[in-house]
Amino acid sequence: MIKIERVTGASPAFAQLIRHLDADLKERDGEEHSFYAQFNKADTIAHVVIAYDHDTPIACGALRAYDRDTVEIKRMFTTTDHRGKGIGSQILKNLEKWASQLGYARCILETGKKQPEAIALYQKNGYVIIPNYGQYATVEQSLCFEKKLY
Helix, strand or coil, rough: CEEEEEECCCCCCHHHHHHHHHHHHHHHHHHHHHHHCCCCCCCCCEEEEEEEEEEEEEEEEEEEEEEEEEEEEEEEEECCHHHHEEEEEEEEHHHHHHHHHHCCCEEEEEECCHHHHHHHHHHHHEEEEECCCCCHHHCCEEEEEEEEEC
16 A cells, blocks of 8 residues: 655655665766756755655655745656556645645756656646756756646
8 A cells, every 4th residue: 555655855765765766867867967966965855755655665756945936846756666656646746735735836847858757757747848947957958847736
């Protein structure tokens, strides 16, 4: 049975999942990984969602304030043996609900062009491509998305 829990970036389960995420991204991104890694520090993230299969952490995602009305989705990851089961969508919907409860009107996110599974997940959940924002504005391998919450 899948259980979803809200925690902070200090969660040991989140740290465990992030190690797997970073290893996966390092393999996909190659030399570009260090550029992206600088924007993915987890220790200051206050809003994290973790999915558990019984007591085993299997997926995560996080929110980080971007501006007064916008929250950025960060650190989305599902373990390889649990992919394709809709867990990423559950995490995303939980994050969107939390963002709405916190008063945000819009979610934005960045993913890499070398992550087709992530791109498909976001598009399936109503995210649309927008011009690259912030630190990703000039990064050719980045794709940025948004979804209005209301």
